[in-house]
Amino acid sequence: RKEVEQDPGPFNVPEGATVAFNCTYSNSASQSFFWYRQDCRKEPKLLMSVYSSGNEDGRFTAQLNRASQYISLLIRDSKLSDSATYLCVVLRGGSYIPTFGRGTSLIVHP
Amino acid sequence: DAEITQSPRHKITETGRQVTLACHQTWNHNNMFWYRQDLGHGLRLIHYSYGVQDTNKGEVSDGYSVSRSNTEDLPLTLESAASSQTSVYFCASSRLPGTMNTEAFFGQGTRLTVV
Numbered sequence: 381r382k383e384v385e386q387d388p389g390p391f392n393v394p395e396g397a398t399v400a401f402n403c404t405y406s407n408s409a410s411q412s413f414f415w416y417r418q419d420c421r422k423e424p425k426l427l428m429s430v431y432s433s434g435n436e437d438g439r440f441t442a443q444l445n446r447a448s449q450y451i452s453l454l455i456r457d458s459k460l461s462d463s464a465t466y467l468c469v470v471l472r473g474g475s476y477i478p479t480f481g482r483g484t485s486l487i488v489h490p
Numbered sequence: 491d492a493e494i495t496q497s498p499r500h501k502i503t504e505t506g507r508q509v510t511l512a513c514h515q516t517w518n519h520n521n522m523f524w525y526r527q528d529l530g531h532g533l534r535l536i537h538y539s540y541g542v543q544d545t546n547k548g549e550v551s552d553g554y555s556v557s558r559s560n561t562e563d564l565p566l567t568l569e570s571a572a573s574s575q576t577s578v579y580f581c582a583s584s585r586l587p588g589t590m591n592t593e594a595f596f597g598q599g600t601r602l603t604v605v
Contacts, residue, residue, distance in 0.1 A: 412592055423580055423596035471592060476521065478594045482532035
């Protein structure tokens, strides 16, 4: 089993839709969690950190469920510019090495 | 502004040659990482370093080496390039463990082709 797992998609949604991605992690000692965005052939960029109480940044909401070992990302009112690959990232407890899921592809169409 | 830069951005080399990819960061981060990204595999860790003179192997380290002689640089060397090492390589850095804001920042990537 991979340490961080994501549904690769693609998720194909119309503009204005709400879409949610989940990510599961296997190491219960993991301590920090992030969502990154990666555009085609470019470097990953931090979208948002994920806090235990859940957090929101504009149209984006991240949730963490430690008991079930998953994190989620909700995107409301999708824009064409949201089309990208979304990477779930977990820092291994004690080592702080960023471990990546394979990413979930989102395509927002007019 | 602080940043992390990789060079070259594109490289074509022949099988068997030694190749070094540069990574330089001005964040003054202790942690530095090298990943490769291939279709179907996502980002896989090659080597990492927690500080000067510290280097560690990641999950796909065979055929690669790194050295850390200062805080700013972590060059990645392919000892004898193989076609299986054709990939996109990303360097990243992050703050010390135990501090707030431990997210990683990435360079723009190096696209390496081994022919």
